[in-house]
Each structure stands twice: as structure tokens, then as C-alpha cells.
Amino acid sequence: MPSSVLDVFEGYAGLVISGTGLGHVATGWVPKLREMIEDGTTVVMTSQCLHGRVCDRVYNTGRDLLAAGGVVEGEDMLPEAALVKLMWVLGNEPDPERAKTLMQTDLAGEIRRRSV
Structure with missing residues (x-):
């Protein structure tokens, strides 16, 4: 998908993305996500894998x-x-960090702290 699909979420306080594998998106999405984060959107990456764990330090896209x-x-x-939690967190915690x-x-x- 082109990164332009993210345009509809501009100005949102938060966004949950269901990424592939370890939590990745197309490389072309990275600049748009950077822009959204700089504008104050909290972006949370999850995995499409049922028992998956996000680890964005394994591949270049994740590190990006x-x-x-x-x-x-x-x-x-x-x-x-993650979506329900993000709604609760953003409703109760004004500090982005x-x-x-x-x-x-x-x-x-x-x-879970550890995958089995």
C-alpha cells in the first residue's frame, strides 16, 4: 500500500499498526510515520502473527x-x-513520553515479558 493511506490519520492522537512478522511496514511508510510522530501522534506497532512479538531491531525497516x-x-x-490500551493511555496520560x-x-x- 502507498504511504498515502496514512493521510486519513493525520492529526490523530494515536495509531496502532498491525505490521508484518516482527512488526514491519513498507519502507515507504517510514517518512510518513516520522512526520506523524513529530506532529504528536503516538504510533504503536503490533504484529499480525497470532503469537508474534514485535522486535524492530532485527531488520533495517524495524530499525528505521x-x-x-x-x-x-x-x-x-x-x-x-493495543488499540483499547492506547485509547485508555491517551485519555489518562497527557505526556507523550x-x-x-x-x-x-x-x-x-x-x-507477557517472555514469549514461549
Whole structure:
């Protein structure tokens, strides 16, 4: 998909992406996601894999996402769980850095520290 599909989310406080494998998107999306993050959108990456864990340090695209200003790795949260959690976090935590930390903190058993 072209990165222009992200245009409809401009101005959103948060966005959850269900990436491929370890949590990746097309390389062409990275500049647009960087722009969204710089504009204040909290972007959380999850995996389409049912028992997948996001690790954006393995491949170049993942490292590019991390360097884009802070795509939040959603650990092993299902995309739906990450969406509900992001809505709660953004409704209760105005500080973007604290919101990122909360998204990676197990609050209700939604994140397992270790994949089995």
C-alpha cells in the first residue's frame, strides 16, 4: 500500500499498526510515520502473527521505524488489545513520553515479558 493511506490519520492522537512478522511496514511508510510522530501522534506497532512479538531491531525497516522518532513496540499485544490500551493511555496520560512507557508496561496481563 502507498504511504498515502496514512493521510486519513493525520492529526490523530494515536495509531496502532498491525505490521508484518516482527512488526514491519513498507519502507515507504517510514517518512510518513516520522512526520506523524513529530506532529504528536503516538504510533504503536503490533504484529499480525497470532503469537508474534514485535522486535524492530532485527531488520533495517524495524530499525528505521525506531529511528523515526519513537514507534512504540507493542510487544506481544494483539492489535485489538493495543488499540483499547492506547485509547485508555491517551485519555489518562497527557505526556507523550509517559504514554509510550505505559504502552510497554503490562497493566492487566496484556503483555507477557517472555514469549514461549
